[in-house]
């Protein structure tokens with residue numbers, strides 16, 4: 514089964530880095546918190562880049 518990324522919005526500090534890195538998957542919502550709007554919008558290694566760039570490590574994989 515494909516892995517799906519999700520954002521722990523309680524921890525997100527609204528830095529925008531994930532949405533800048535992989536805009537096909539992540540965007541900022543109306544509260545300026547990151548959300549996954551298209552989990553299959555980019556390959557897993559690209560999504561992993563966003564996970565790695567998050568300064569508070571609040572993006573996770575869900576299997």
Ligand code: SF4
Pocket residue numbers: 520524525526527528529530531532546547566567568569570571572
């Ligand atoms: S990189 Fe992390 S802290 Fe920054 S907006 Fe994305 S989820 Fe939030």
